[in-house]
Structures are given as structure tokens and as C-alpha cells.
Amino acid sequence: MVEPTFICDDDYYVPDANQLITEDDTPVDNFASAKQQRLLVSSLYSALKTQIFLAEANVGVYYTDLQPAIVPDVFLSFDVQVPQNWWEKQNRCYMVWRFGKPPEVAIEIVSNKEGDELGKKLRIYEHMRVSYYIVYDPTGQFGQVLRVYELRGMRYSEISETWLEQVGLGVTIWQGEFEGRQDTWLRWCYQDGNILLTGDERASQAEQRASQAEQRAQLLAEQLRRMGIEPSD
Template identity: 60%
Template sequence: MDTELLLPDVADLVTEDDTPADNFASEKQQRLLTGSLYSSLPHKTFLAAANVGIYTTPSRPPIVSDVFLSLDVTVPEQWWEKQNRCYLLWQFDKPPDVVIEIVSNREGDELGGKFSRYEQMRVSYYVVFDPNHELGSEELRLFELRGRHYAEMTETWLEQVELGLRLWDGVFEGKQARWLRWCDAKGQLLLTGDERAELERQRAEQERQRAERLAARLRALGEDPDLER
């Protein structure tokens, strides 16, 4: 039997509605989280996205996560085709591994309806980042799926995806703030492309200065540093 005949009809799915209404802080935070994964993990297979709908069934409205990470899957080549425009669980054959919600007000229901939907979807890790303490005193809360239900975590290392999360006070795209960042097992940040380029620039400058100091010492000894030896 042709398995394609068993796939749900996606003709009527709303894969985008062109009515985004997010804020500057959330938009930058989302790009920081997705961008640093792609710049730091070029050899791993995964899909990270922001504000993309996740469908569990065609008959139920999608849930749109601020950020999600799904390992061992990639965006299909023909991504403009209807069935490839958003995250359909029956297409990818798995839920995302991590979902992150960024709280900007009390309307998002991050610890209510969304919590329940991600739990039912069997997302392994659910993260709620609440920089303005809209939902309580805790700025960062992490939940791990254990059995059928979420249990709150006391640490920020996500064992199943071999990544951690940490809060970082610093500058991203000219804005000083406290950001949520990915990190490795040692707590080292996963860098953005710009951060990696800046590190390379600093290394090159240090090497140039080292070469200039060496040349100056050779000249002081009466030797020409430009002569080939």
C-alpha cells in the first residue's frame, strides 16, 4: 500500500497567517537562540526555528512556539510546499526535543494551556524564560518529561540533547541585557556568528602584535626580520 495515501490532507491547514505581533526584545532573543545553534553546531543535524507553527493533528489548531529545537531532522528541500511549511508531527515523525517560551505578559498561558499541550505532545524539555517576572519570582524554569508528565528541573543541563541553558548579562546586537543562552557541559556559551568573527579578529590582532614585537627584538639585535632564513 502507498503510505502517502495514509497521510492527512494538509490543503486546509493554516501554515502562516501573516499577523505577527511580537516585541523587539523577544524577537532578538529568539534569533540569539536559533542563530547560535546554527553557527556553533555546523556538523550536527537539527532544526531550530522561531514562531513556526507545530501541528499535532490536522483537526487541531497549531501551537506557535517562540523557539523550538528538534534533533535529527532538517527542513525539507521543497519548503514552500504546503506540507513542508511548518512543523507537522506526522511528517517529522517526532515532536520537538526542546521548546522555549519567552514571557512578555500574562496572556500567553505559558504555565497553563501551553504547558499542557507540550506535555501531551511529549516534548522532552519545556523552558519558560520570564525576564520581567510576569508569572512569578523565578526568571527561568525548566521542565523535563518524565513518564507522561513534566517534572520541574533543578539544573539547566538538558541531558537528552547534550546542551545547557544559562542566563548571560552581555551585549547582543548593541543591546545590553540579560539573555538566555545555550551552553555546553562546561557552561561555555554557544557563540553567534558575529561573536566567532570577533574572536578570530582578536586572535589575528594578537598574532600581528606578537610578530611586530619579535621583529622589533630582531632589529635591536642588528638583524633584519624581513630576510628569509
């Protein structure tokens, strides 16, 4: 057990970060999960530029110093930012007592049954009071591709709704291409169902709009010439 540290005169317990494992340098994941994690994180930073939030993949979350960190595949926490001095031990991962609250959303991507996403991990996020816990099971290990749990009181309830009211975002299953890979993906979406775009998708749409505008201009110029009018006149 970590020796307690007290600040001020309020006997407020602050765990000593120097005695916690903030990284163990043993990442073990698969290509599909890694790409899915990048998609979920990158689209948030591309689409929510005016909001303050922290979204990461495979970063440890400590809710107590009495238990090892849990490492969500993806988490999302609003109204918090990584401190500037992020190399300091206490700033290297998400310690709930330093950020003042747990993340609003935790996502686990199922690749096998050993992760116990519907058992131990669910109970940990529930105890941590994460508002929404999402289990994405692309290969159907547990029989259902997408499960969404909402914290109601002290317990999680599985809900059929994929709109996360408390965070103003939803999730959806999407068929398409990301980083050159055509597949089925879990995406963030707005309430109208439109997905949050990545930076590359935004750039591609801008190029398409520019190309369409140029084509319209060329068509108009041809029509004017047939009428005996030079477009430059």
C-alpha cells in the same frame, strides 16, 4: 474535523494539510522577544554545523489536526530537515506526523501573563511529548526568570539542572551584547558553561586572535632589533 486520508493498506491516518492553517500572517511580538529568538536560532546554526537539526522561531507545530497549531517562540528538533519543496502546503510548518517526532526542545519567552506559559502551553507540550520545555521570563512576570521542565514518563517535572542531557546542550543566562544591544539574554551553552557563539561572535574572536598574533610579532621584532638583529635575517 479534517477528512481522513489513508495510505497503503494499513489504515494509517494522515491529516490533509490543505485543510490546516500553516500561516495566518498576523505576527505580533515585541523587539526584545524578536531579538532573543534570533540569538537562540542563529547561534545553533553557527555552532552546530556538523549536526542535522531544525531550529526555528514563530513557526507553527501541529501534533494533531484536531487542535490549532501551537507556535513556540523557538523550537529545536534533531535529525530532521525542512524538505526541499518547502512551499508545498504540507511542508510549510512542523507537522509531527510528517517529521516522525515532536521537537526535543520548545522555548517560550514571557512578555505578559496572557500567554499562559505555565498552564495551557505547558500541558500542550507535555501532551505532545516534547522532551524539554523552557520558560524564559526576563521581566519576572511569574516570579522566576528561568524554568526548565523535563518529560519524565507522561508528565513534566521542573528541574534545577539547566543541562539538557538528552540533547547534549544546556541553557544559561548571559550578560552581554547582541546586535548592538547590551542586555541579559538566554543562551545555549556547552556542558562546560561556554556559550554557543553566533557567526558575528566567531568572526570577532578570529579578528582578535589575528590582532594579538600581529602584536606579538611586532613585539618580537622590536626585541630582536634591540639585540642588533634584523627580523628579516
